[in-house]
Amino acid sequence: MRDLHTLPKAHLHLHFTGSMRHSTLLKLAERDGIVLPDQLAEDWPPTLSAADEKGWFRFQRLYDVARSVLRTEADVRRLVLEAAEDDVRDGGRWLEIQVDPSGYGARFGGVTAFTDLVLDAVRExxxxTGLGMAVVIAANRTRHPLDARTLARLAVQYAGRGVVGFGLSNDERRGRTGDFAPAFRIAERGGLLLAPHGGELRGPEHIRLCLDDLGAQRLGHGVRAAEDPALLERIVAAGVALEVCPVSNVALGVYSDLTSVPLPTLLDAGATVALGADDPLLFGSRLAGQYATMRAAHELSDAQLAELARMSVRASRAPDDVQAAILGDIDVWLAAPPGPGQPAKMGP
Known part of the structure; x- marks a missing residue:
């Protein structure tokens, strides 16, 4: 078996605060005298569940506490740099980091000023690190749809200057998905990738809403499309990529264990799947860990893992020359002999 840390790959589902290193969270909290909940300190990574709204509330509360330690521009730059370093260590060659500026604007001079800061930090x-990077601006479905329109206009202003997509995040059981359609039309007219969350906490019926009402071109999660063969066939035919985050799916109670994550069903149907870490700060697993867990849970061959990496690259908004370079390096990885004492597994 080849080293998955050296497998070149793209990372398409990583949230801003959720990308923070746990050690950085502890240091920043100590600096400012912030008392962290036990779940973010001694008991980390936390035991989570989102089976009901109370469970999601507890998850969101931990996320909000983590976000509160970001107090200065230097903190933001540190988070982005460390996220890039961690992805490079995991074989990442391209990263699209997702951020909702409305969650940080009050502390950093408004949503425009914060977006400027994030994009500058991304460039730095x-x-x-040599990692290709871009930003997906995401609206929060627990806020008013008019706020989403404001963020969509903001995202369009930065199209071609580091922002490549527009998303919709938070508990997909909250709000009415169709109410956010005008924001997605703004983003679509601006040439941005449309990548709302859907198909994790809600099932196939919500994926259909994301496709029909929002025009989703890539789905944050989308894993529960496996429950509906006709829907999955539609997704494959439309070329909609699924940003599957196995460790977070299990942590939030969507599936009981990693062997239950229906990755083989998605792949057998021909779906494009890009594995993502979602929120490593809360789930304790980064990019290479997603590949490792799926290798172990489903006995994936190195050839299958290489194809997953290729799909992540093809589903990205990386420039064509960057994609070509990464795809070539994936071929090199697969052509190299496996590690000493580990037999090659090159099956289908």
Whole structure:
């Protein structure tokens, strides 16, 4: 078996605060005298569940506490740089980090000023690490749909200057998905990738809403499309990629264990799947860990893992020359002999 940390890959589902290193969270909290809940300190990573709204509330509360330690521009730059370093360590060659500026604007001079800061931090981190990076701006479905329109206009202003997509995040059981359609039309007219969350906490019926009402071109999660063969066939035919995050699916109670994550069903149907870490700060697993867990849970061959990496690249908004370079390096990884004492597994 080849080292998955050296498998070149793209990372398409990583949330901003959720990308923070646990050690950085502890240091920043200590600096400012912030008392962290036990679940973010001694008992980390936390035991989570989102089976009901109370469970999601507890998850969101931990996320909000983590976000509160970001107090200065230097903190933001540190988070972005460390996220890039961690992805490079995991074989990442391209990262699309997702952020909702409305959650940070009050502390950083407004949503525009914060977006400027994040994009500048992304440029710095990319130059320092060699990792290709871009930003997906996401609206929060627990806020008013008019706020989403404001963020969509903001995202369009930065199209071609580091922002490549527009999303919709938070508990997909909250709000009415169709109410956010005008925001997605703004983003679509601006040439942005449309990538709402759907198909994790809600099932196939919500994926259909994301496709029909929002025009989703990539789905944050989308894993529960496996429950509906006709829907899955539609997704494959339309070329909609699924950003599957196995460790978070299990942590939030969507599936009981990693063997229950229906990755083989999705792949057998021909779906494009990009594995993502979602929120490593809360789930304790980064990018290479997603590949490792799926290798172990479903006995994936190196050839299958390489194809997953290829799909992540093809589903990205990386420039064509960047994609070509990464795809070539994936071929090199697969052509190399496996590690000493580990037999090759090159099956289908």
């Amino acid at each position: 981190a990319s130059a320092a």
